[in-house]
Amino acid sequence: MNKQLLHSDVFQLIEKWAPKKLAYEWDNVGLQVGSYNKVVKKIMITLDVLESVVDEAIREGVNLIIAHHPLLFKSLKQLNADTPQGRIISKLIQHDITVYAAHTNLDIANGGVNDILCNLLGIKDTSVLVESESKNLYKIAVYVPKTHTKIVQDVLSENGAGHIGNYSHCSFQTEGKRAFKPLEGTNPHIGTRHELAHVDEVRIETIVKEENLNDAISKMIEKHPYEEPAYDIFPLKNKGEKMGVGRIGSLASSTTLIDLCEHVKNRTEMNHVRVTGDLEKTVKKVAVLGGSGEKYIHLAKRKGADVYITGDMSFHVAQDAWAAGLAVIDAGHYIEKVMKEATKSYLDTMLKDKATIEVVTSKMNTDPFQFI
Template identity: 50%
Template structure:
């Protein structure tokens, strides 16, 4: 069995949600443990509370990937008769590493906010609060004519050539490639010490810099040559805008009352708070996981009929009401949707990398609120 370390798993995860996506000051990353630790069992959690750590101990977990950072502010002392100290003590005693993916997972394409938008069945979605613009690069690789399709397909399958709603975009030009295999080489075409000419295709495709490692790995795997020739170029072309929250449309408008009940059901919330006229029709929806108080005016500015977010304040609710924006607050805990989402995503990535690892979501409830 191939030994896999924490660092290798996190490297895969960060191709999806790089740390540079995080908002300034967000304490993300490895918070407890070592990148060198061997890992067999991974648990995905929303919060790292004591009941979650007990679950991890029972299930022989090596690594917890959590959405909310366990250590949000600097720890000045560790007292093992206090909750945080007990948690840290148990993690260290049982050699469990903890990694936090917070706002980087919120911002990532396919991350928490996209998961919420998908659960709400929103269409024509866009970023609500832009925070990051992807940098684009171009790959140009030279391939024998008979292997062109094989390499182009491999590049497209990992996401290269995605432009707007189009995928697998590339351009090819034919020419002659020349090389002379040296001693100790194992050429796919040609002989040692003899100059060889081959009809080749130059394949060009654009990709976000975040996927470069994955892209190159896929290209090398599909390419028949021992030492493929390829170039990488920085582009002035602007990449996709990423950020917090999403805004989109319901397939059909519904009353605020029906939408609130729908939200409660699909986001598995024990209750919702509502601001607005329950009989008013809504169609355009903004959603932002966690505490979205700061961004309600952005939702209104972008034309939202209703804003779905958590932890809404009393006076902020007055402000939203006065500007005619409906609010549905199903609580902060709806971000638990990431447990299943990240589990599925990381499983797929680990399988592609042939990592023999068990990945599963935490089953513990970390919602501090009880609804009567």
């Protein structure tokens, strides 16, 4: 019988994609309301946790909501059920619904909101727009009998080690002779107790990102033939993969600003966008930052963007971008709704052996603006 899945198990899957440590310090990600230890029945993905979304979850029999925008940003001083937020929290508690949020960590993560937008819009060869950190790298050096070299290298690669760019199984291997004497209480794979053994071995050296280090080591130990594998871990000063919000890349071919506006509307299923700049201007290099990105107009310009796609652009900042020659497509904060289908797809894949757990997306429109 399959072990029942708990809410905490789903949280771990989300954090495998978007680790909580990526979130900005001011953000409030993770568990918002509810429990780590309830059994998952049905999951709903939403951009926002509004009362209409909670009512929808109640109707649909959902007991776990995964949201992008946190329900709780500031500390609660009282829980007043006569306020909108109080009603939402009261309903969640009354109906035993847990809420979990992945916000700026999902913006920053590989394959997160900004990558989803770039893929949807056909923006290629992307790099990070606003760099916040680089991933730490480590070198693993493990000593393996020659007969098990491929087995150990494969398991390291399967768990994230030895990946450089579009190459896998990257390692440096040297051969040597290992000496050891098994003592009382040992059960050696090679050699005899109390006798000195000499074995032909290979030292495999490979690089791994910090988030994959523990998995790579534990799985390597499982597959290693020795009771006590010999291995070393070295922290590296090499700069790892750059992390941060936003992306900048290029369209497959140049287009006009007006045509790009229509493309953004069609691909993101938005009814409108706001735009600054010459509508007939030719654009190719595009910066993207889902949500509110007005702080980074000058960075987008310095990095060579012809146009910046973001949301929540205020009047004077839009003027500044216009004066600097940077076209801006303000598709609104609601453009981040693209995370719903992508998160559902990810969880469907990760939970494919849990066929009894249904993942749905909220059908509620949580955009507060209407255009007349």
